[in-house]
Amino acid sequence: xxxxxxxxxxxxxxxxxxxxxxxxxxxxxxxxxxxxxxxxxxxxxxxxxxxxxxxxxxxxxxxxxxxxxxxxxxxxxxxxxxxxxxxxxxxxxxxxxxxxxxxxxxxxxxxxxxxxxxxxxxxxxxxxxxxxxxxxxxxxxxxxxxxxxxxxxxxxxxxxxxxxxxxxxxxxxxxxxx
Amino acid sequence: xxxxxxxxxxxxxxxxxxxxxxxxxxxxxxxxxxxxxxxxxxxxxxxxxxxxxxxxxxxxxxxxxxxxxxxxxxxxxxxxxxx
Numbered sequence: 602x603x604x605x606x607x608x609x610x611x612x613x614x615x616x617x618x619x620x621x622x623x624x625x626x627x628x629x630x631x632x633x634x635x636x637x638x639x640x641x642x643x644x645x646x647x648x649x650x651x652x653x654x655x656x657x658x659x660x661x662x663x664x665x666x667x668x669x670x671x672x673x674x675x676x677x678x679x680x681x682x683x684x685x686x687x688x689x690x691x692x693x694x695x696x697x698x699x700x701x702x703x704x705x706x707x708x709x710x711x712x713x714x715x716x717x718x719x720x721x722x723x724x725x726x727x728x729x730x731x732x733x734x735x736x737x738x739x740x741x742x743x744x745x746x747x748x749x750x751x752x753x754x755x756x757x758x759x760x761x762x763x764x765x766x767x768x769x770x771x772x773x774x775x776x777x778x779x
Numbered sequence: 780x781x782x783x784x785x786x787x788x789x790x791x792x793x794x795x796x797x798x799x800x801x802x803x804x805x806x807x808x809x810x811x812x813x814x815x816x817x818x819x820x821x822x823x824x825x826x827x828x829x830x831x832x833x834x835x836x837x838x839x840x841x842x843x844x845x846x847x848x849x850x851x852x853x854x855x856x857x858x859x860x861x862x
């Protein structure tokens with residue numbers, strides 16, 4: 602009898618250790634406004650549902666986190682060129698569909714205002730206030746020719762590698778890739 | 780709860796989230812519920828259709844009692860009792 606109880610206790614401990622946290626891990630890969638909006642709406646919504654939220658920004662999405670006002674120092678020429686071709690901050694990002702040289706983009710932006718949908722800038726601000734963590738993939742940031750000096754001021758901003766994302770994702774009840 | 784009973788409720792806190800679309804009302808509700816005591820009633824005004832389904836789901840997760848929704852013209856009122 603006692604042995605059985607001990608065995609059960611051991612099993613419960615094991616289960617508790619592997620139980621998923623009430624946490625959302627999201628890879629934000631895309632750099633277009635529509636996809637970034639979806640990512641940030643889910644992220645802020647998840648905090649309302651009392652989930653911990655960890656975003657892992659990689660590749661094209663990192664463009665949106667560049668600060669227009671900041672200048673990066675000491676870049677190689679190719680990095681400079683690549684960086685110049687990529688959007689600089691949220692105000693520069695385009696639509697994945699129907700961008701139509703910016704016409705579709707400005708139509709969507711005016712519709713969003715009319716329908717009280719928060720802008721990407723507002724969503725980032727809200728996410729910061731709600732404690733959403735943003736981790737930037739250091740490798741892809743360097744690859745795109747960006748540097749830490751040109752990233753926005755955001756409360757919980759950090760730099761990491763794929764291992765951090767994986768260990769966060771492993772313990773999260775929800776994992777997404779956008 | 781019947782519509783008559785819901786309409787008669789005097790909420791302890793009213794949150795007007797009509798100026799925001801998803802996820803605005805949910806965020807507003809989360810913020811506001813921290814400002815009332817257990818057992819008190821909160822009324823959320825929203826014009827965002829999705830909120831009608833979202834708030835009850837959120838309430839269930841947080842063990843708040845979802846009391847019901849009253850339709851008005853162009854918006855609706857959702858009633859919750861804090862756990």
